[in-house]
Amino acid sequence: MSRIRSVASSALGVHRRTLLAATGAVTLSAGVGYALRPTDSQAATTTDTAGTTSAGTGDAAAEAPVGASRKVPVALAPYTRGTTLTSVATPRGTSGYRRLGDGPGWKRVVRENLAAAKSGRESRRTALAAFVQLTDLHLIDAQHPLRLEYLRSTDVHAWRPQEALTVPGAVALVERLNALRGGPVTGAPLHFAMTTGDNTDNNCKSELEWFLTVMSGGRVTPNTGDPRRYEGVQNSGLKLYWQADDAVRDADKQLGFPHIEGFLDAAIRELRSPGLNIPWYSTVGNHDAMPLGTYASHSDSYLTDLAVGGKKLMNVSAADAKKLQDSLKQDKDPRGTVFKDFLKAHARSMRSVTPDESRAPFTPREYVQAHLNPAHRGHGPVGHGYSTANLEAGTQYYSFRIADDVIGISLDTTDPGGHYEGSIGAAQFKWLDRTLRDNKDSYAIIFSHHTSETMDNLRRDPARPNERRVGGAELLQLLGSHRNVLAWVNGHIHKNVITPHSGSGGRSFWEISTASHVDFPQLARIIEVVDNKDGTISLFTTLIESSAPHRTSFTDLSQTGLAGLYRELSLNAPGARTTLAGDRKDRNTELVLKKR
Template identity: 50%
Template sequence: MPAYSRRHFLTGTAAASAAAALSLLTDGRFASAAAADRAMAASAARAVRIEGTTLEQVATATGSGPYKRLRSGPGWPLVVRTDLAAASSARDGRRTALACFVQFTDMHLVDTESPVRFEYLARELGSAYRPQEALTVRGASSLVERINSLRGGPFTGSPFSLVMATGDNTDNHEHIELDWYLSVMSGGRITPNSGDPARYEGVQNSGSALFWNPESAFRDDFKGQGFPQVPGFLTASGSPFSAPGLRTPWYSTVGNHDDSIEGTLPDLGLLHSLYTGDRKLEGIDEDEAAKLADALRNDPAQAIAHLARLLRNGGPVRDITPDPRRTPFSPAEFAKAHLDPAHTGPGPVGHGFTASAAASGKLYYTFPISEGVLGVSLDTTNPAGFADGSIGTAQLKWLESVLQSRSSHWYDADGRVVRGSSGSGELIVLFSHHTSGSMGNLLPDPHHLFEKRHDGNELVALLQRYPNVVAWVNGHTHQNQILAHGHAVPERAFWEINTASHIDFPQHARIIEIADNGDGTLSLFTTLVESAARYETDFGDTSNAGLAALYRELSFNDPNATPAKRLGAPGDHNTELLLAKPGKR
């Protein structure tokens, strides 16, 4: 399908056709290809521009074999969601832009040669090993290139005020992974390799059939499913390159993989010597794998002990080059690294974190998105372990104090209206790693044993008491999903916007625009974007561009992943989310 522009649409299509096409956008279902074309044309007509977004084109699988190649396919049209407010027909002509920003999430920059990884559990835990993981740093840099190439939001035309990365920026909270992340975001020279700089020392040249061995002719399980042999892949993936860095100010939110061992086990300092050691476990028998996988799901303490024993006495174990840069970072060190002048880039200094955060390890804060719109970044990780999250009482009370200080009125727990004394009435957008549905981990924080933990239902209930909360933006699930909260009471309504990861296919980021429609409603536009990598791959091309393209294609073909589920439905892609303005609900 050609990329439509506003000019093409307005000069080639009658207004009546546009109105008919707009009526098709309410649920994203189309009876025919012609209807889909009309919907796409109508979407383009409403946009300032669509180039570089999934409104224009989308990575699409082709071929009949088990390994699919990718190509450029038709873009996804805008889906108007009126779950929380009705849409007036004249709103486009009255619209005023209020905010425009970008969400990155779940980049999982991976030190694939680290001794403390569980690749051998891939059949039990699909995320333990991904064939594309040696390319995460280059893939993230390609995403930065895409954002740098865009001039602003597709529906308001406003330039981006910021990029927010909503957690799991690193995969195993190692200092070297954090350095790669900060360099990807702010720019700089990166060598995505640890241990011996002259060779690769991970599972992808182990000769084990469990893993894709890209440089070898050995027929591993992945090649049995059509994965290619790519000479020079490992050397090229670990070679130095210059990351351009964002041209837009950026902020960080912390995720469970930034906080815990492989995002699952509490980091109590017990495995630090193993992180920096010279032994890497590359396989265990099926019984041991099942026991370790079960412990990772149900008993973090047992899993730590089990892993330590396997590294000392299990097999096969590979001798690797020790590297002190693999030492895990603490929450305070995470904040401190963001304050390093070498990583200031386009700013702001600290990227949301202050010297106070670096001293205390409290990784939640507020920041301006635009005039009249406030951002709130939460820390939903639980240091007790497990992937899912929650927040402690101290943070919940802090959040409530922020909401009250910016609100002209709110509701108490009994539903009575409370008038604020000096609230500014700013719109509020929350950011966190975890979603409302993945905040059920109420284990006591080992650093604050007597502090109560609070789940996603409690957080939703709190947010619904403050009418100026318009959105909660998050990641973690590696899936596109948009939820409407507060159907029954418009005054208490807000949207939860969950975006897929940038390690697993579809490797999306999201542009979010907030606009005042001039009729008592707001529109939140949520447009998905892919990296700047081309869709077609060439297995003989190990240049930066070639590897970035291969990163996407390998992620689509990962046998342990579920691309169709992660994509989400049309109503989770490019949407216009209607919401009554605070005070008008």
């Protein structure tokens, strides 16, 4: 079986941040200078035929073996408890503010679009791999001065009432993963978890620290600015937003939203994450790569100064909000020029908040270096897929071994030229092709943030102006030309969608897109790969919710209570899409493929 050779990708080391003395917040250190252990990652070195090891070159074409293979542990008994096969949070009532309760689970659907499911396979199959996908956590610094809440004056969904509770919601998801016994179908212990991007919401260092701490374990205080109180749109007195602690009759209360005394104090209170009890890997999304998930403006001093400064815009007219939103949707402002002019024009309307340097944007290099910080190792691996070779090469893609017969490949589909849709560079495209060819004897699972249909942004990378960008259609062709590709797992669209793709020469694979954990129904997905021993492979997908109870109490502001409220608020968010759970065929499934 061939070994994978990969280019690790980029991000600036997250420098130790300078915080206001009043905040007492924890710092993010760069984590430079410690050695990678071969058992954790070998992506920073190359091995020649004599078995000697040398340092990576740092060139964009530099290659290195993937991390060491992990053998599948002994399987446990199949189960359904704690998954959406057993029960799903279900709304009560059809109008007004709706409460959640226990509802019936979603049955598994066998999909034979690409191969027929043969009888008797249940007794023949053997597990090859099992893992969990988390996507679009969108950990939100809800008080950040660059947030676009004021777009709610033209689009009610531009601000969501649950946004202050993303951290307790993510911790509850970690708790659910830790309680899983293994794969629901095979009982095989879970090899790892993969986050497929938009781990943060606004490309700021506070959010990145929260994400890494939630995933690897530790104490988190989801608050920036004044350490004693919340300063943002939810205590602004503006009726445009849900004023949870205030008796004011705001727009959301008119729809039935409750008055919850102490909500904001609870939302910024310190909490603890146990961290995942399995290894986890990280894939980058557009919200991780760019301010507001769309602007290629890391070096813009005006926007950076505003991000860490003491002024925040909270309210504009509907007409002005529409102009800015149209600019975002129509991709007319990739460098943030229109946005900057917009903020300058509304400077006098900004409100005073407490400055905080932790709100500064992070660069791609800092993103990778933060993952390499030993403080965030958790259950590993070191760097969570990224390595020092990524820092040297200036890339954010890599490969790793999932099991003896399965490799994983994490792509960087963000476009450094700006905009929230994606693409990949020609160098990464060639690396992907070479990695799949070099590992033709291993099955391959591809991970990315963007879906095939959202990779139509071919704007050139400012750092590589002569490099061609590759879109989703061409990437589908490449994946469909390799016999060993089983699945392309992604997020970005916040919706469950599973799509069959047929390639050349009868080759085929499944594209598995999973809903976010910020919008209802707030899901993650277990994926199990099995050999049916009859000429077919099956991919079993099983959706899971966080550990938070379906039923909530407005008086329970504990860490668990807030996580439950996070889900219920997302259900009731005005303007929220109601189709994000997808159809039955996009949820709990068995996806059958011909064995190659």
